[in-house]
Amino acid sequence: MAKVEVLCCGQVPFRNNPKTMMTQPSKIPHVLSVAGSDSGAGAGIQADLKACASRHVYCSTVITAVTAQNTVGVQGVHILHEHFVAQQLNSVLSDMHVDVVKTGMLPSLGIVKVLCQNLRKFPVKALVVDPVMISTSGDVLAGSSVLAGFREELLPMADIVTPNLKEASVLLGDVPLKSVSDMRAAAKLIHDLGPRNVLVKGGDLPNSLDAIDVFFNGEEFYELCSSRVNTRNTHGTGCTLASCIAAELAKGSSMLSAVKTAKQFIKAALDYSKDLVIGNGAQGPFDHFLALKNVNQSAYRQNRFNPDTLLLYAVTDSTMNRKWGRSIAEAVKAAVEGGATIVQLREKDIETRDFLDVAKVCLKICRSHRVPLLINDRIDVTLACDADGVHIGQSDMPASLARTLLGPEKIIGVSCKTPEQAEQAWVDGADYIGCGGVYPTNTKANRTIGLDGLKDVCQVSKLPVVAIGGIGLSNARAIMEIGVPNLKGVAVVSALFDRECVLTETKNLLAVIS
Numbered sequence: 001m002a003k004v005e006v007l008c009c010g011q012v013p014f015r016n017n018p019k020t021m022m023t024q025p026s027k028i029p030h031v032l033s034v035a036g037s038d039s040g041a042g043a044g045i046q047a048d049l050k051a052c053a054s055r056h057v058y059c060s061t062v063i064t065a066v067t068a069q070n071t072v073g074v075q076g077v078h079i080l081h082e083h084f085v086a087q088q089l090n091s092v093l094s095d096m097h098v099d100v101v102k103t104g105m106l107p108s109l110g111i112v113k114v115l116c117q118n119l120r121k122f123p124v125k126a127l128v129v130d131p132v133m134i135s136t137s138g139d140v141l142a143g144s145s146v147l148a149g150f151r152e153e154l155l156p157m158a159d160i161v162t163p164n165l166k167e168a169s170v171l172l173g174d175v176p177l178k179s180v181s182d183m184r185a186a187a188k189l190i191h192d193l194g195p196r197n198v199l200v201k202g203g204d205l206p207n208s209l210d211a212i213d214v215f216f217n218g219e220e221f222y223e224l225c226s227s228r229v230n231t232r233n234t235h236g237t238g239c240t241l242a243s244c245i246a247a248e249l250a251k252g253s254s255m256l257s258a259v260k261t262a263k264q265f266i267k268a269a270l271d272y273s274k275d276l277v278i279g280n281g282a283q284g285p286f287d288h289f290l291a292l293k294n295v296n297q298s299a300y301r302q303n304r305f306n307p308d309t310l311l312l313y314a315v316t317d318s319t320m321n322r323k324w325g326r327s328i329a330e331a332v333k334a335a336v337e338g339g340a341t342i343v344q345l346r347e348k349d350i351e352t353r354d355f356l357d358v359a360k361v362c363l364k365i366c367r368s369h370r371v372p373l374l375i376n377d378r379i380d381v382t383l384a385c386d387a388d389g390v391h392i393g394q395s396d397m398p399a400s401l402a403r404t405l406l407g408p409e410k411i412i413g414v415s416c417k418t419p420e421q422a423e424q425a426w427v428d429g430a431d432y433i434g435c436g437g438v439y440p441t442n443t444k445a446n447r448t449i450g451l452d453g454l455k456d457v458c459q460v461s462k463l464p465v466v467a468i469g470g471i472g473l474s475n476a477r478a479i480m481e482i483g484v485p486n487l488k489g490v491a492v493v494s495a496l497f498d499r500e501c502v503l504t505e506t507k508n509l510l511a512v513i514s
């Protein structure tokens, strides 16, 4: 019997107590966003949800207004009745544990007042106020009637307030703000209104090469500076920044570090999505999930694996290519130009850094021909160069772990000799199996399974199969004709690369099997 250690609180450890294990609560940091809906989903509630999700924080929402909005501007605003905003606040705050409240568009004085009442009734760890009044497009989202509520009630409760230049100016009675020193002066004056910290955002500061925000905590000023990303996609930066600050505070960060993290996040998100085109207006939304820098990235690929690409599967071998005086990249180029439908880089005696460099070059070549590139064995190289997937053998990383590491999008192939291995590959989440060696080869000295062995595996495999081992011009046709529908193609090494002209060999082989 395993020794059971009694914890100081008198409970047995989880491992030995399935009941405790099942009922142990898991807590996730929680931000409540009180804001308006943006139908274009670049700003407002939609930006807040995306920002919190990408920071791994739960976000509940109290909607204050519904806007008809796009990248051109705001075409309409429907303000919700303050009673209904109060009802939403009560629903969330009376039931859920909220760590931080973040406010955006608060379009009426009544809404500001019910919010303040609820904050007094349900105190939270921190209050982040983004005093949304004018959108980036210049449209008014909250009129001057809310100013009194901001100044007298909400700001004194805020842990941080994050006005942009126009909002800072309005809060201070329309003082002009044209420089960083104006921003510092404004931060100090806004601090006098009662919030514990102020961040005056300089996204719209004219003639500034950098995006500079001024942070003031009542004692010290910090100029937070990042290079300005050259993009039209800045719609929703303010909402996202405030949500991100709230998310970091909910996780337990200090204020300054939450603000710094949020600023870095904005910079990265803008950088990643600077070329994104959504809508025809002047201010586009950006991507909160930092996935768009390279539009070829797997997350945005459609039809990530088409089994028909297994038809002519070229597997590289540097010894052979060296023998014929060509680089791996030259060999891959010739193979894809000759019609190879998928390529696997199988480089056993190569330094990691060199492998990565070669993989990057080959990836470019393959992408330009819309041919997937897989890496043999090396999950790390696959991830580092964002190749399309990996091919693993029975003694490499288990396919189930490879799937966990690579995520759902990457292609995973597994070498299988037997029906049991084929079944396991399917259970583990592989996309295809490589079955062989069908015939004896120079590249592997293993037991061969012959055409009958290949058939046996194909008949039970739930995954598409590519045959491998000793396949070339003389026998490829016979393999393709064994009459099992999930045999999708042949994988070849020597028949392409241990030849003088890879291009010609590939073309000839393709003609035989298609």
Ligand SMILES: Nc1ncnc2c1ncn2[C@@H]1O[C@H](COP(=O)(O)OP(=O)(O)O)[C@@H](O)[C@H]1O
Pocket: 135, 136, 163, 164, 165, 201, 202, 203, 204, 211, 212, 213, 226, 227, 228, 229, 230, 231, 234, 236, 237, 238, 239, 241, 263, 266, 267, 270
């Ligand atoms: N082009 C840009 N490059 C980098 N950071 C930016 C850019 N535009 C805005 N920011 C940053 O985004 C955040 C939001 O600022 P801002 O656009 O001024 O607020 P708002 O969206 O409320 O008008 C700030 O941290 C600002 O410095």
Ligand SMILES: Cc1ncc(COP(=O)(O)O)c(N)n1
Pocket: 035, 036, 037, 038, 043, 044, 045, 067, 069, 104, 105, 132, 134, 135, 136, 137, 141, 234, 235, 236, 237, 238, 239
């Ligand atoms: C519903 C709603 N809330 C806030 C903003 C401000 O965002 P931005 O200043 O980036 O236009 C907006 N445009 N719409």
Ligand SMILES: [Mg+2]
Pocket: 136, 203, 234, 235, 236, 237, 238
């Ligand atoms: Mg902005």
